[in-house]
Amino acid sequence: AQKITQTQPGMFVQEKEAVTLDCTYDTSDQSYGLFWYKQPSSGEMIFLIYQGSYDEQNATEGRYSLNFQKARKSANLVISASQLGDSAMYFCAMRDNQAGTALIFGKGTTLSVSS
Amino acid sequence: GAVVSQHPSWVICKSGTSVKIECRSLDFQATTMFWYRQFPKQSLMLMATSNEGSKATYEQGVEKDKFLINHASLTLSTLTVTSAHPEDSSFYICSARDREIQPQHFGDGTRLSIL
Numbered sequence: 267a268q269k270i271t272q273t274q275p276g277m278f279v280q281e282k283e284a285v286t287l288d289c290t291y292d293t294s295d296q297s298y299g300l301f302w303y304k305q306p307s308s309g310e311m312i313f314l315i316y317q318g319s320y321d322e323q324n325a326t327e328g329r330y331s332l333n334f335q336k337a338r339k340s341a342n343l344v345i346s347a348s349q350l351g352d353s354a355m356y357f358c359a360m361r362d363n364q365a366g367t368a369l370i371f372g373k374g375t376t377l378s379v380s381s
Numbered sequence: 382g383a384v385v386s387q388h389p390s391w392v393i394c395k396s397g398t399s400v401k402i403e404c405r406s407l408d409f410q411a412t413t414m415f416w417y418r419q420f421p422k423q424s425l426m427l428m429a430t431s432n433e434g435s436k437a438t439y440e441q442g443v444e445k446d447k448f449l450i451n452h453a454s455l456t457l458s459t460l461t462v463t464s465a466h467p468e469d470s471s472f473y474i475c476s477a478r479d480r481e482i483q484p485q486h487f488g489d490g491t492r493l494s495i496l
Contacts, residue, residue, distance in 0.1 A: 301484055309472060311425075311487035357424065361485075366432065368415045369476070369485050371425045 268293045270358050270372035278378050279348045286333070287343040287375045289358030295319075297363040300341040302332065305355040305374075314356075317341060319363075348379045384408055385477050387488025395496055396467060402460045402491045404475030410455035411477035415485065416448075419472040428473075431458040465495045 269292040279285040291300065302314040317325045317332045325332040333342040341360075345352060355376050359369040384407040392400055404414055412433045417425040429450050430438045437450035447469075449461040458477075462469055474490040 299484075303487075309474070309490045309492070311474065311476070311490075313484045313486070316484055366413045366430065368427050368430055370427065373424045376422075 268295070268298075268360055268362065268370050270360055270370055272358055272372035272375050274375045275373075276376045276378065278380065281350060281379055281381050282347050284344060284346045285348055285377065287345070287356050287358075287377065289341045289343065289372060291339050291341060291358075291360050293339075293360065293362065295362040299361050299363060300332070300334070301359045301361070301369060302330070302341075302343045303357045303359060303371075304352075305357060307354070311357075315343070345377075348377075350379050350381060353377060353379045383479055383483070383486045385475065385486045385488045387475055387491055389491060390489060391492045391494075393494045393496065394465065397464055398495075400462045400465055400493060402462075402473055402475075402493075404458045404460070404477070404488050406456045406477045406479070406486075409477075409479035411458075411479060412455060414452060414458040414475055414477040416450060416458075416460050417474045417476070419474060419490075421472075425474065428460075462493065465493070467495045469493065470495045 271290045298319045300317045304312040315327045315330045317334045329346045331344045355374045357374045358372040361369045386405045388403045414431040416428045431452040433452045452458040476485040476487040478485045
């Protein structure tokens with residue numbers, strides 16, 4: 267069975283600083299995908315970044331990058347130059363690449379950015 | 382592209398009422414949609430996988446007769462909470478994806494409050 271672990275219930279960072287949100291995973295599948303989503307207080311799930319298990323390069327999307335260490339089964343999200351609008355809940359998720367399978371989520375990390 | 386619309390966004394109703402929540406993929410066809418439930422400050426828990434033209438697959442512990450899922454077309458899945466009680470109050474969110482490798486796209490969720 268797949269499992270996602272996020273060990274940081276809350277993180278605090280000042281504006282313009284970088285922050286790393288931790289995520290480790292467990293799976294016996296060889297082919298899988300790792301995702302990060304942002305959920306502001308309004309509730310919608312905003313897709314941030316994706317890393318495939320066979321991707322050799324770490325994924326990047328603007329201020330977001332994913333530090334993928336396959337041997338350690340970790341997929342940490344790095345947010346550079348934090349902004350006040352980054353304050354939200356962040357979920358790490360994974361899915362195997364079989365047809366029709368759902369995302370499984372970690373418990374989430376609440377990020378608070380202060381000025 | 383890849384927009385998922387969920388309706389209604391907020392429901393308040395009396396105990397014993399049945400509530401129907403709709404999830405539509407607006408610009409793509411989704412053979413599979415997923416229904417999640419989220420309690421405050423917690424993660425998204427997969428309730429069921431909805432397959433067009435066939436019965437939904439429910440996760441362990443989710444009552445099939447309580448949470449009726451119908452996926453009658455490639456763009457619409459519905460979740461009906463039957464005879465809702467206060468303990469069913471939660472945030473329900475659906476998701477779909479248009480191709481197997483793409484990230485899941487989420488509706489904006491439905492906040493259900495049972496009085």
